[in-house]
Amino acid sequence: MIANVGTLDRLLRLVLGVVLIAAPFLLDLPLLANPVLKYGLPVVGLILGATALIRFCPLYAILGVRTHRDS
Incomplete structure (x- = not known):
């Protein structure tokens, strides 16, 4: 799984x-x-x-959304 949930998104979740x-x-x-x-x-x-916690949202993956920035 590739992380697709960013830091601010994680905090809000x-x-x-x-x-x-x-x-x-x-x-x-x-x-x-x-x-x-x-x-x-x-x-x-x-x-x-x-x-x-796992930094992955299946719905984001389906919709092609990423709030996680690659470092």
């Missing part, structure tokens, strides 16, 4: 991933009473965190 994982369990919003959102948001957060 990690922060957003943590927020999405924690939000349904820490916030008591009526919107999050929906089971699809309550359990779906953490799954999306885990995917964002995983792509940040």
Whole structure:
């Protein structure tokens, strides 16, 4: 796998991933009473965190997007 996720992109993915994982369990919003959102948001957060850690996003590869600069 060739890295296609840059540093700023990784940071944003990690922060957003943590927020999405924690939000349904820490916030008591009526919107999050929906089971699809309550359990779906953490799954999306885990995917964002995983792509940040491995520096590879399959969707970016399909679309031909790269935020990682070769050094």
